[in-house]
Amino acid sequence: DGGITQSPKYLFRKEGQNVTLSCEQNLNHDAMYWYRQDPGQGLRLIYYSQIVNDFQKGDIAEGYSVSREKKESFPLTVTSAQKNPTAFYLCATSDRGRLDEKLFFGSGTQLSVL
Amino acid sequence: DAKTTQPPSMDCAEGRAANLPCNHSTISGNEYVYWYRQIHSQGPQYIIHGLKNNETNEMASLIITEDRKSSTLILPHATLRDTAVYYCIVSIGGANSKLTFGKGITLSVRP
Numbered sequence: 541d542g543g544i545t546q547s548p549k550y551l552f553r554k555e556g557q558n559v560t561l562s563c564e565q566n567l568n569h570d571a572m573y574w575y576r577q578d579p580g581q582g583l584r585l586i587y588y589s590q591i592v593n594d595f596q597k598g599d600i601a602e603g604y605s606v607s608r609e610k611k612e613s614f615p616l617t618v619t620s621a622q623k624n625p626t627a628f629y630l631c632a633t634s635d636r637g638r639l640d641e642k643l644f645f646g647s648g649t650q651l652s653v654l
Numbered sequence: 655d656a657k658t659t660q661p662p663s664m665d666c667a668e669g670r671a672a673n674l675p676c677n678h679s680t681i682s683g684n685e686y687v688y689w690y691r692q693i694h695s696q697g698p699q700y701i702i703h704g705l706k707n708n709e710t711n712e713m714a715s716l717i718i719t720e721d722r723k724s725s726t727l728i729l730p731h732a733t734l735r736d737t738a739v740y741y742c743i744v745s746i747g748g749a750n751s752k753l754t755f756g757k758g759i760t761l762s763v764r765p
Binding site for chain 1 (some may be wrong): 664686688695696699700703741745752753755756757
């Protein structure tokens, strides 16, 4: 989606290294999400944030951290504690509070371990 | 949120209608049915959603059974570019909802 920018498109991590994936949006959406997708699998929720300075753990938060200092930005850090980080990472946004809430996705970041 | 069941794959001929089924027998009265699709190595794209009534937009039609326990996404004239993984999701929607994506159904459109 043109309103959500994920960078970089490809990222390589060395053993013991923390890496940060960027997600920026200009849709003025309150809620932002991070999903992880392994090959041939569905999407699993890592973290989500409904408002600035607040976020909640999803289903697989261990080894990841996030911050939400600005409405437009929701960076995801993959820490060295995440032992199997190789995956496709997707950022999404939605209008908070709408009953027919739908997600808008970025184009993703492919993270690989060297 | 209620769980959904989709067959793993299906195919159809280009130009024909593609009918993608989804079972959601435990759906509750205030849960919406959403459909997304994901083309390889891209982010998922919203297609359509509905609560009770059938819905149609420029991309597809959504048929929900009267008891709401199953639904069908219809792509009226499938093209090669419709080859993708299609996800059927049930969710209450709103500020506290979290859409959960299963494995979906892989649609292959053949020439």
